Amino acid sequence: MVIKIRFERRVSPPKYLSILYVIISILSAFFVSGFIFKAYGINPILAYRIIFTHAYGSPSGIYETIVKAIPLILCSVGLSLAFKAEMWNIGAEGQLLLGAIMATGLALFTPTPPSIIVPVMFIGGFMAGALWAVIPAILKVLLNVNEVITTMMMNYIAIELVRYLIYGPWRGSKEWGYPITDEIPDAAKLICIPGTRIHIPTLAIAISTAFIVYLIIMRTTLGYEIRVAGENPEAARYAGISYLKISILSMIISGGLAGIAGVGEIAGIHYRLRYPESISMGYGFTSIIVAWLGRLNPISIIIASIFFGGLLVGGYVMKMILGLPVAVVYVFNGITLMFILVGGVLSQYKIKLRG
Amino acid sequence: MEQYIVEMRNIVKRFPEVLANDHITFKVKAGEVHALLGENGAGKTTLMNILYGIYSADEGEIYINGRKVQISSPRDAINLGIGMVHQHFMLIDTLTVLENIALSLEIPFWKPLDKIRIKVEEVMKRYGLKVDLDAKIWQLSTGEKQRVEIIKIICRGAQILILDEPTSVLTPTETKELFKFLRKMASEGKAIIFVTHKLKEVMEVSDRVTVLRKGKVIATLETSETNERMLAKMMVGRDVIFELEKAPSIIGDPILKVEKLRVLNDRGTIAVKDVSFTVHSGEIYGIAGVAGNGQKELVEAIVGLRRKISGKIFINGIEIEKLNPRDIGEMEIAFIPEDRRMGYIPNMSVAENLILRSYNKAPFSKWMLLNYNAIKEYAQKLIDEYKIVTPNENVMAKLLSGGNLQRMILARELTIGKKLIIAVHPTYGLDVGSTEYVRKLLLKRRNEGSAVLLISEDLDEILALSDRIAVMFEGEIIGEVEAEKANIEKIGLMMAGVKEGE
Numbered sequence: 067m068v069i070k071i072r073f074e075r076r077v078s079p080p081k082y083l084s085i086l087y088v089i090i091s092i093l094s095a096f097f098v099s100g101f102i103f104k105a106y107g108i109n110p111i112l113a114y115r116i117i118f119t120h121a122y123g124s125p126s127g128i129y130e131t132i133v134k135a136i137p138l139i140l141c142s143v144g145l146s147l148a149f150k151a152e153m154w155n156i157g158a159e160g161q162l163l164l165g166a167i168m169a170t171g172l173a174l175f176t177p178t179p180p181s182i183i184v185p186v187m188f189i190g191g192f193m194a195g196a197l198w199a200v201i202p203a204i205l206k207v208l209l210n211v212n213e214v215i216t217t218m219m220m221n222y223i224a225i226e227l228v229r230y231l232i233y234g235p236w237r238g239s240k241e242w243g244y245p246i247t248d249e250i251p252d253a254a255k256l257i258c259i260p261g262t263r264i265h266i267p268t269l270a271i272a273i274s275t276a277f278i279v280y281l282i283i284m285r286t287t288l289g290y291e292i293r294v295a296g297e298n299p300e301a302a303r304y305a306g307i308s309y310l311k312i313s314i315l316s317m318i319i320s321g322g323l324a325g326i327a328g329v330g331e332i333a334g335i336h337y338r339l340r341y342p343e344s345i346s347m348g349y350g351f352t353s354i355i356v357a358w359l360g361r362l363n364p365i366s367i368i369i370a371s372i373f374f375g376g377l378l379v380g381g382y383v384m385k386m387i388l389g390l391p392v393a394v395v396y397v398f399n400g401i402t403l404m405f406i407l408v409g410g411v412l413s414q415y416k417i418k419l420r421g
Numbered sequence: 422m423e424q425y426i427v428e429m430r431n432i433v434k435r436f437p438e439v440l441a442n443d444h445i446t447f448k449v450k451a452g453e454v455h456a457l458l459g460e461n462g463a464g465k466t467t468l469m470n471i472l473y474g475i476y477s478a479d480e481g482e483i484y485i486n487g488r489k490v491q492i493s494s495p496r497d498a499i500n501l502g503i504g505m506v507h508q509h510f511m512l513i514d515t516l517t518v519l520e521n522i523a524l525s526l527e528i529p530f531w532k533p534l535d536k537i538r539i540k541v542e543e544v545m546k547r548y549g550l551k552v553d554l555d556a557k558i559w560q561l562s563t564g565e566k567q568r569v570e571i572i573k574i575i576c577r578g579a580q581i582l583i584l585d586e587p588t589s590v591l592t593p594t595e596t597k598e599l600f601k602f603l604r605k606m607a608s609e610g611k612a613i614i615f616v617t618h619k620l621k622e623v624m625e626v627s628d629r630v631t632v633l634r635k636g637k638v639i640a641t642l643e644t645s646e647t648n649e650r651m652l653a654k655m656m657v658g659r660d661v662i663f664e665l666e667k668a669p670s671i672i673g674d675p676i677l678k679v680e681k682l683r684v685l686n687d688r689g690t691i692a693v694k695d696v697s698f699t700v701h702s703g704e705i706y707g708i709a710g711v712a713g714n715g716q717k718e719l720v721e722a723i724v725g726l727r728r729k730i731s732g733k734i735f736i737n738g739i740e741i742e743k744l745n746p747r748d749i750g751e752m753e754i755a756f757i758p759e760d761r762r763m764g765y766i767p768n769m770s771v772a773e774n775l776i777l778r779s780y781n782k783a784p785f786s787k788w789m790l791l792n793y794n795a796i797k798e799y800a801q802k803l804i805d806e807y808k809i810v811t812p813n814e815n816v817m818a819k820l821l822s823g824g825n826l827q828r829m830i831l832a833r834e835l836t837i838g839k840k841l842i843i844a845v846h847p848t849y850g851l852d853v854g855s856t857e858y859v860r861k862l863l864l865k866r867r868n869e870g871s872a873v874l875l876i877s878e879d880l881d882e883i884l885a886l887s888d889r890i891a892v893m894f895e896g897e898i899i900g901e902v903e904a905e906k907a908n909i910e911k912i913g914l915m916m917a918g919v920k921e922g923e
Contacts, residue, residue: 286789300763306746
C-alpha cells in the first residue's frame with residue numbers, strides 16, 4: 067500500500083514547535099553534512115567531536131568562539147530589524163567592510179586626539195556601514211529596485227574597495243610591500259580581556275545592542291511601526307506609517323551595526339586593513355543564517371551567534387587537524403539555513419501519514 | 422434507494438478548541454442546486470474544504486457516485502470531477518485570462534494557447550459567460566475574476582461545483598447572471614453546492630438547502646417547503662429582527678463636504694468625475710453602486726490614501742488638501758476600509774491591532790516608549806464593550822473569526838471616530854448576527870450625532886440604514902434621493918446607469 071504524506075495548515079502552531087524545529091533543522095544539517103565528511107574518508111562523529119571539543123571544550127576554544135560571535139551578534143541583530151521590516155539586506159558583509167575601512171582611515175590618517183579615537187572610530191564605522199545600506203534602501207523606496215540584488219552587489223564593491231586601498235593608496239610604508247596598511251596607533255587598539263583576543267568594547271556594544279534592539283522592536287513606537295510595515299504594508303499605509311521612514315531607518319540601523327562589527331575587527335583583532343576575506347570570514351553572510359536561527363529575536367540571536375562562532379572555530383581546527391578545506395563549514399552553514407527555512411515553513415503545518 | 426452524486430457521512434473535524442464539523446452528513450443529488458446555509462463559523466467552509474481535499478476529516482466517509490473515495494488533495498478532488506470557486510480567487514494578476522485558465526489544464530506542447538483558446542471560447546459560448554481572454558487579471562472587476570474561476574472549473578470538466586459565498590463580490594445584475602448560469606449547469610445534470618449565509622439567495626436559486634449551526638446539521642429541506650424566517654431561525658438559533666428600528670434623523674452641521682472632486686485610479690484614468698455631496702451630523706449618507714464605479718477611489722481620496730487632481734474636500738468646515746492618515750484620530754474620523762485585510766495585522770495581537778490608530782499618542786506611548794499597561798487596559802475595555810470573542814487581548818488577530826475581526830476594526834475606529842464615520846461594505850462577509858450588530862451600531866452613532874458616509878453594494882443595507890441615498894455610476898453621482906422616497910427598482914436602474922427621469 068502506498069503511504070501518502072499530506073500537509074495540513076495549523077491554525078495556531080504550538081510554542082514548543084518553534085524551538086523544536088530549530089533543533090531538528092540543526093540536527094538534520096549535521097546529518098546531511100556528515101556525508102561530506104564521509105566523502106573525505108573521515109568519520110563524521112569524530113569530526114563533530116573535534117569541532118565541539120575545540121570550540122566549546124576548552125577555555126581557549128571558548129574565547130575564540132566569543133571572538134567570532136561578536137561580529138555575528140552585531141550583524142545579525144541589525145539584520146533582524148531589517149528583516150522584520152521586510153527589507154532583505156544581504157549586504158552585511160559589505161557594510162562590515164565599510165566600517166573596517168572607516169576605522170582604519172580614521173586611525174591612520176586623521177589627527178584625531180588619541181583620547182577620543184576609539185569612540186570616533188565606532189561612530190564613523192556606524193556611519194560608513196549605514197551609508198552602504200542606505201543607498202539600496204533609497205533605490206528601493208524611490209525606484210522600487212530590488213534590495214536583495216543591490217545589497218548583494220554592494221558587497222562586491224566594498225570587497226574591491228578594500229583591495230584597491232591595500233594595494234594602492236593605503237599600502238603600508240613599513241610593510242615590505244605586502245598588501246596591508248600600516249598598523250593603527252596603540253591608542254586606537256581596543257582593550258582585550260587579558261590572555262584572549264576578546265575585545266571588550268565591541269563585545270559590550272554587541273550585547274547591549276541586542277537588548278536595545280529587542281526593546282526597540284517590542285517596546286517602542288518605532289518597533290511597532292516596523293512590525294506593522296513588515297507584516298502588512300497595506301495596514302501601515304492605512305495607519306499613516308511612512309514606508310519611506312521605516313525602510314530607511316531600519317537599513318541605517320542594520321548597516322550601521324555591521325559597520326561597528328567592522329570597526330571591532332580592525333581595532334580589536336587585526337589592527338590594520340588587509341585582505342577582505344581575512345577581515346571578515348563571511349560574517350555578513352553567516353549572520354543571515356544566525357538571524358533566522360534566532361528567529362529574528364535579538365536575545366536568541368546572541369545564543370545562535372555563539373553556536374555559529376563555535377562552528378567557525380571548529381572549522382579552522384578541522385582544517386589543521388583533519389586537513390579539510392574550511393569551505394566545509396560554509397557548506398554546513400548553507401545546509402543549516404536551508405533546513406531552518408524549510409523547517410520554519412513546515413512547522414506551520416501538520417504532517418500526516420496515511421497508509 | 423436514491424442515488425446521490427456526493428455523500429459525506431458523519432464527518433468530524435476538530436480544530437484546537439473548536440469542533441468545526443460535528444458528525445455532519447451531507448448529500449447532494451446530480452442536477453440540483455443545493456444551498457449550504459449557515460453563519461460564519463458554522464463549519465460550511467470547513468466541510469467544503471474537506472470535500473475539496475484541503476483538509477482531511479478526522480472521522481467520516483465520503484462517497485462520490487456511490488463509490489467510497491479518499492480525497493487527500495485538491496488534485497484528487499479535481500480528478501473526481503469536483504471544482505471549487507473560493508472566496509479569495511486563485512489567479513495570477515500579471516497573466517492574462519487565457520493564461521490563467523491554461524495553467525489549470527493540461528497544456529499541449531505545440532501552440533498551447535491557440536488550442537486552449539478554442540476550447541475556452543466554446544465553453545464561454547455554451548454557458549453565456551463573457552470575459553476578455555486577453556485582458557490581464559488585474560484589469561478585471563471582481564465579478565469578472567469570478568467568471569474566470571468558473572470557466573477554469575468547467576474547462577476541467579467538473580461535475581460537482583462548489584461555490585463558496587459567490588455572491589458576496591457581485592452586483593445585483595451579476596448575481597442574477599450567476600444564478601441563471603447555475604440553473605443551466607444544474608439542468609445539464611451537474612451538482613451545484615452553493616455556500617451562503619444569505620437567505621434570499623437560498624430561496625431564489627436552490628432546490629434544496631442544508632442548514633448548519635455550530636458545526637452540526639440542523640436540517641436538510643426542500644427549498645419550496647420553507648421560507649426565509651424559518652431558515653433564519655434555524656441558522657441563528659433564535660428569531661432575527663429583519664427590520665431595524667430607525668428613529669427620525671436630527672440633521673446637524675455639515676461635517677463632510679466634497680466639491681467637484683476628481684480622482685484618478687491606479688491605471689491613471691479618471692475614476693471620480695466632479696463628485697459633490699455633503700454629509701451632515703446625525704445622518705447616514707449612503708452611496709450605492711456597483712463596485713468599480715469610483716467608490717473606492719472616492720473614499721481613498723477623502724481619507725488621504727490617494728491624491729485628488731481637482732476639487733475640494735472640507736471636513737468640519739476646514740478645507741483639506743490631502744489628509745495624512747495619521748491625523749484621522751485627531752479629526753475624530755473613523756474609517757472602516759473595504760478590504761478588511763487593510764484594517765488589521767494578522768500576526769500581531771488583538772491589543773496591538775486596537776491601537777493602530779493611536780499607538781503614538783498618550784496614554785499608549787510617551788517618548789517613543791509603548792505603555793503596555795495602558796494598552797492592555799484599553800484593549801480589555803474595547804473587547805468588553807464591542808463583545809469581541811477572543812480568549813484574551815494577546816491572541817494573534819489572525820485567529821479571530823471574520824465577524825470578530827470586523828468588531829475589532831469597528832471597536833478601534835469608532836472609539837476614535839465620533840464625528841465622521843466612513844464605512845465601506847461594513848458587513849461584507851459577516852453572518853446575520855454580526856451584520857445586525859454592525860448596522861445597529863452605525864444607527865446608534867448616527868442618533869448620537871455622528872455623520873456617517875456608508876458605501877455598500879448591498880442595496881438592502883443601503884435602504885435599511887441611509888437617510889439619503891446617492892448612486893454612483895462610472896465615477897459620477899447620477900442621482901440622489903431621500904430614503905423614504907427611494908425604491909429598490911429605481912435605485913437598481915440607476916446603478917445600471919439609467920438616470921432619473923430617463
